[in-house]
Amino acid sequence: MEFIQVLRRFLAFRGCPKVITSDNGKQFVGAQKELQEMIKGYDQKQLQEFCADKGVEWKFTTPLAPHQNGCAESLVKSCKFALKKAIGGQTLTPFELYTCLVEVSNLVNQRPIGRLPNDPDDGSYLCPNDMLLGRASTTVPQGPFRETKNPKHRVEFVQRIVDAFWKCWNRDVFPLLVPRKKWNVERRNVRVDDIVMLSDPNTVRGNWTLGRVIHVYPGSDNKIRNVKVKTAKGVYSRPITKIVIIYPAEGFDNEL
Structure with missing residues (x-):
């Protein structure tokens, strides 16, 4: 088989x-x-x-009952869609396709799934690669590569596909990274000291921006719609639609 x-x-x-x-x-x-x-x-x-x-x-x-494995099913679906869109009607050799799949696998397994017990403002996070590899993740060098559309330049061709996957998947997977916890189902307000990930469509491939909420701005209905976030590179104001809570300030109920 x-x-x-x-x-x-x-x-x-x-x-x-x-x-x-x-x-x-x-x-x-x-x-x-x-x-x-x-x-x-x-x-x-x-x-x-x-x-x-x-x-x-x-x-x-x-x-x-695919919903019983909903998180994995959603992730697989998002990866298939992004990869199909990135490749389009282009033809890859088996060797080139394998390179794409390996690099895509590394990108997917670098996504944030939790925080590390470090300074919450240093931007570090826990990802699947940390557990799969038993060590910190490493980023595959991305170049420099020539900006060319010449089909003979196959290394650049493959890297353009991986870049296209990253841009599409980074946009579509963002909502899927919301932890499946009770506080999320109850639509809990964002709080000061929540560890969050910021949405950034222009971020470098494989990089995710994490920060700590330092101020919240409630509306007349007491719902938080805008926050101020401190990251390793500075302080930014963002609407809550552009952040995902990776680790709530109060922790998780089932945390060891």
Whole structure:
């Protein structure tokens, strides 16, 4: 199965996970059955290497209920849309497509998902790469590349596609980064000391601007619509539609 080959590549790069969660796609269900057959034929040492001592627990969401894995489904959908729009009708070689996919993967896994226990004003944040790599993320050098549309300049061609993906995905994914917490469902007001991410369509590829709310401006209905945010580079005034709360001032209820 092709998916088994993809899974083996993932394990080779990232290590063996304890749990895999997916929908009930036929390729995933078939992969689970084939994995079970493969594991039966392994000795103890091979089993430890393949399944990281305890094996892989594969969880499937309920059929016809994609909302049960809503966050992942939304992220995958946004990536597919942005990549399709970036490539358009252009033709890439398998090698060029692989380069695009690897760079896109790195960009997606650099998105902020929480804060680090550092100075809240230094702009640092926790991202999936920190956990996948076990260390701080590194940004892939972006150039300098020639500004050219010559199809023979394939390195620049691939980088233009990655740039186009970033601009489209950065715009569309912004609302998806709102943490799925109770305070968000209740439409909690933005508060002083909230750690937020600022929307910036002109930001450098792979960079996200985080800051701390230092002042809020309530309207006549006591709803906050504008805030002042302190970042590592300065203080900015923004409407709440241009910020996303990454970490609320009071913390999360289930925080360890």
